[in-house]
Amino acid sequence: MTLSHFFSSVSNLKNLPSLSWKPTGRLQRTLSSSTSRSGTGLHSGRSTTAKLYPAMAGEGRYFVTRHGEIPASIEFVEESALCTTVSRDGATVRTVEHLLSALEATGVDNCRIHIEGGDEVPLLDGSARQWVEAIEQVGLRVAKDGNGNTMDKLAPVLHKPVHVWKGDAFIAASPSSRVPAIGCQWFSCSPMDENVYAKEISPSRTFCIFEEVGKLFKAGIIQGGSAANASVCRYKKKGFGISSAKSFEQTCSGRKYYLPV
Secondary structure, three states, X not given: OOHHHHHXXXXXXXXXXXXXXXXXEEEOEEEOOOEEEEEEOOOOOOEEEEEEEEOOOOOOEEEEEOOEEEEOOHHHEEXXXXXXXXXXXXXXXEOOHHHHHHHHHOOOOEEEEEEEOOOEOOOOOOOOHHHHHHHHHHOEEEOOOOOOOOOEEEEEEEOOOEEEEEOOEEEEEOOOOOOOXXXXXXXXOOOOOHHHHHHHHOOOXXXXXXXXXXXXXXXXXXXXXXXXXXXXXXXXXXEEEEOOOOEEEEEEOOEEEEEEO
16 A cells, blocks of 8 residues: 555545544634744755634635645645645645644644745744644634634544554554543553563453443343452543542342442
8 A cells, every 4th residue: 555545545534434523512713813933844954934824614724835725634645755745736835744733732623824935834843832832822712704603613423443554554543432530541562472461461450430330230240340350430520530449339120239449
């Protein structure tokens, strides 16, 4: 699989039946005012400037160059060495990854990005930190379209696992009903030997949700479950937390069961 085919596969994920888009309950946002940063391009070595401007709801994030506009979308990613490049109709912008990750992470759904002095986003300190700082300095506001209307922010919902790969590189995503107390955890190693397994894998514990214990017990399962052999996560007003070590009684269909948590 070539890199261009790899990006094409990722792009096609947006149209899979395993993926749908749903409102997040939040409105789309944009920058409160413009901001900019200048620096040296990693590959060109030229001094460039990226100017970030507020954009209307529904416009998304896009680059403006002297050769035209390029949506900051995977459909316009082209194969390039050691950077992410977007291109359309002769217009190209390189090394967009740190800026775009900062915009996504800080909740900037709509942004017009002007690139001056070359075809590359300045590298700055080599991370997304200065972009985050620039965004935080100007702040965000709710974005509106040309008629003054707001728009819902959508987020993808995955219904079954998907993955694409090239050589030893891959992207994989799976549906998740995430429990904040457990968090999102990832482990990778090579090779897997007895020392790695003993230290990193074997201590991983079974866990359950406190509020689901009664239903599970009534169904005839987890009859031997306790805090001695599982981590019990209790729902709280501000999220999930690991339950403290105490005992409780719960009545299920007339019978009582005892579970230390």
